[in-house]
Amino acid sequence: MTNKKPKNIIEKIWNAHVVHVQDGHPDIFAIDLQLIHEVTSPQAFDELRKHGQKFYAPNRCIATIDHNVSTEVDRIKGGTIASRFQMKKLRNNCNEFGVKLFDVGSGKQGIIHVIGPELGLTQPGMTIVCGDSHTSTHGAFGAIAFGIGSTEVSHVMATGCLLQKKPKTMRVHFVGSRGKGITAKDLILKLIQVIGIAGATGFILEYTGKVIRNLNMEERMTICNMSIECGARAGLIAPDETTFEYIRSRPGAPEGKYWSKAVKHWRSLVSDEGADFDQEVEIDISNMTPLVTWGINPALSVEIDENIPKLTKLVANELDLAKIAFKYTKLKPGQLMDGVPIDYVFIGSCTNARITDLRAAAKIMKGKTVANGVKVYVVPGSETVRDQSIKEGLDKVFIEAGADFRQPGCSMCLAMNDDKVPKGKRCASTSNRNFIGRQGPGSITHLMSPIMAAAAAIEGKIVDVRNYL
Amino acid sequence: MFKTITSQIVPIPRRDIDTDMIIPAEFLTCTVKTGLGKYLFAHVRESEKDFELMNRFNNSQIIVARQNFGCGSSREHAAWTLYDWGIRVIIAPSFSDIFKSNATKNGVLPVILPEKVVESILNDAIYSDSYIVNVDLPDQRVQLPTGNTHRFEIDSYPKTLLLKGADDLDYLLSYAKEIRLFNEKHAGDIFFNVVNL
Structure with missing residues (x-):
């Protein structure tokens, strides 16, 4: 009977990634996609070397340079000696361990949370991590995506897994309709204003409601991006036609028969009717102004x-x-x-x-x-x-x-x-x-x-x- | 590695101390974990009154602060910076998830005590030059100069990690076979392709 209990999307994705459960230990939790940037990775690559380990799944990882790269026309010379050294270190590390790097000038470089979705790599049902708290952005696609420290970055590099305690789940239900000038940014700032910057500590959020359904993918990314600003490790939005349409025909997306297989799998992830959450909060956006x-x-x-x-x-x-x-x-x-x-x-x-x-x-x-x-x-x-x-x-x-x-x-x-x-x-x-x-x-x-x-x-x-x- | 710490505390009567405060982004261009202590609270140590005792009690190993310590950026540099400065324990009513996880991996113990207790410590310590606290991890107890002791909760796994100074990568690696078997089954649910890019 317990198998029949309705599950929410967070539980479904979480459970599908638990490799091993042992009393007194956090679960061994599988990560599908690892994202890397220059700032939080050098110490992790060093850990890999220290332990004499190879990169477990370089084909499930991409890297880019975003945090310290200059935004001047000459993007390399525009930086400091230290930032140039850090960028060089990432190039060398990616080269040594076989990780695909989207370097400055490659035509695909950018903020890691912008390029993951852009390339079609961010997909529903996945677990995604990066040494960056705004990894929650990728939740817009119905993925569990969260920020980790550099030590954990090294764990994923070496094993494709993390040690994680199952988080609590919270449904954030938006009601009302968007007035003039109300953007996705206003919606997420409203949630944070209402529940406070630690209001969702220990939780993963699912954002629901008609107003969320009507958002395009980039708006959904803005919402999920700031989940961490109310303390949540992650926040996600169940996948739908808008999600599939965005992913379709992007370079990292499945093709042919894999596309329909993928969509079938992705559709199965949405929260079951009557699924419970540990907590629920309702945000009324009627009459709000920017x-x-x-x-x-x-x-x-x-x-x-x-x-x-x-x-x-x-x-x-x-x-x-x-x-x-x-x-x-x-x-x-x-x-x-x-x-x-x-x-x-x-x-x-x-x-x-x-x-x-x-x-x-x-x-x-x-x-x-x-x-x-x-x-x-x-x-x-x-x-x-x-x-x-x-x-x-x-x-x-x-x-x-x-x-x-x-x-x-x-x-x-x-x-x-x-x-x-x-x-x-x-x-x-x-x-x-x-x-x-x-x-x-x-x-x-x-x-x-x-x-x-x-x-x-x-x-x-x-x-x-x-x-x- | 980590047993008991007896030290003067630094009271920082501030809530929501974020990791940008602990170490500002401009100091993250390093590629190692060591030598970051000098950047601890770099932008606020002089300008924000709540942090002024940081300068006086610079040999202290314990910080006491208000709720939601370590919020914001996931930078593990925050834990490395605190450790390098000499901090071994942070006492607060609550912590951010990521900071708590980073701290226990780097020899910094997050101790959660009720808000009322933290407030009374802050209150007493601000007016005292010798507010010495004993933190006992094996017994999960904090002893205050008043003689009062408070038990704190910590999950058994991070506790063991701190006590042994162990690295949980070794634990993960010991499950290499299970991980491989899991991935063989799980591969059918992965649809993205990095190779095509």
């Missing part, structure tokens, strides 16, 4: 027509953090975000640097001029996205407006290369974290959607993008 963060973590946000909370509205535990946030972001309790002047705009990152993001931003900026004194970085998520943008003339829209259309990479999201927001300067950013110093020491970040960031670029201040729609 969101902007005001504080120092992604949960500290307000809608554009709302006031930032007054200190009297906060409970003790939140009050301390709010005071620190106000001091750091130089904002006042009770004020509106609408009208806050900005110095920088960053349109990019694994959250919002795909072609539909750039199209949406370009539509707002077309024929307009960037406000005086504002520096705007548009950083495509991959070489493919960059090429496509140029084909569609988006590059010209950005450049004519006075923005800087740069080479692909993680860039100003984490300020690992030279793309930094200077101390005390304020940035309207489409990235995923507004932590203290995230975009450079002393930088102030306000997270928002690409269309909100584009409108901020034109006006030199945070504004309600709905006036542009």
Whole structure:
């Protein structure tokens, strides 16, 4: 009888990947696809050597360079000696262990969470890991995808497996319909605002609801990308026709009879009717307006027509953090975000640097001029996205407006290369974290959607993008 | 490897200490795990009041902080940095999943104590130059200068890992045969192809 119990998609995928169960130990858990970048892999390759191990399944792994590569025209010379050394190390490691590397200038390089789906490698039912917390992005395809540390990266390299404790499951059900100017970014920021940055710690999420079903794949990636920002290891969306349509005809996708076999398998993964979750949360998006963060973590946000909370509205535990946030972001309790002047705009990152993001931003900026004194970085998520943008003339829209259309990479999201927001300067950013110093020491970040960031670029201040729609 | 630690604590009365705070991204261009201690809390040690005792108690092996320690980026560099600085124990009401996993693999013990206990430690320690705590991993106990002891929970596997200083890669490798058999069966459910790219 227990076999007949309805299962949710997370349990189905999880159970299909458990290799071995032993009391007192985490499960041995199989990983289908490993993604590698230059920053969290060198120590893992060294572990492999230390243990005298080969790479277990190099044909289930790809690598790219994204975090520290320069976004200048000369992408190699643009970096520091240390970053060049780290990139060289990745090339040598991939060469030695037979891992396919999408290097700078290959035509396919980009942010790892942009290129995996782009290449058709990210598919439903898979387990995917990377030494990067935003690996949750790949959950958009109905895969269990999560970030791991470098030691675990070495475990997957050596055995194709990890030691994992089965996580709890949470259903996040969106109700209501999207109003004007409400993007996928606003939906996920809303969830994080409601449950807090540790609200889903220990859980894998399934996002459900009609509004989720109606999202395209790139929007779904934006949602799943920020699962980690409410503490979840992973977040996923059940596969459907939209998913299959996106994967079909991409280079890594199955062909011929394998295609129909794959689709049949993928369809079987959706949560059974009546399946239980350890927790359920409902997010009502009716009447919401575009969101902007005001504080120092992604949960500290307000809608554009709302006031930032007054200190009297906060409970003790939140009050301390709010005071620190106000001091750091130089904002006042009770004020509106609408009208806050900005110095920088960053349109990019694994959250919002795909072609539909750039199209949406370009539509707002077309024929307009960037406000005086504002520096705007548009950083495509991959070489493919960059090429496509140029084909569609988006590059010209950005450049004519006075923005800087740069080479692909993680860039100003984490300020690992030279793309930094200077101390005390304020940035309207489409990235995923507004932590203290995230975009450079002393930088102030306000997270928002690409269309909100584009409108901020034109006006030199945070504004309600709905006036542009 | 890891048994008991007796040390002055560093109180950091801050919640949600993220791994970008522990080690900012600009210091991640290294290719080794060692020598990172000098970057611990690099951007906040001077500028944020909550971290000021970090400078004074720089020989301490125990940090006490508020909820959700280690959130954000998965960088294991955070655990390496804390270890290299000399930190062996973090006491907090809760931790992020990835940080907790990284810490136990690198000789840093995450101790979860109830919020009320953590608050009283923070409160007492901030006004004391000798707030010495004993953390006993085999017995899963924290002894405070008041004489009070608090038991903490930890899964048996990470506990063993810390006590032995063992590497769980060896454990995984000992199941090589099961892994191979699993993959033979599982191959039919994998449809992506890296070779074609």
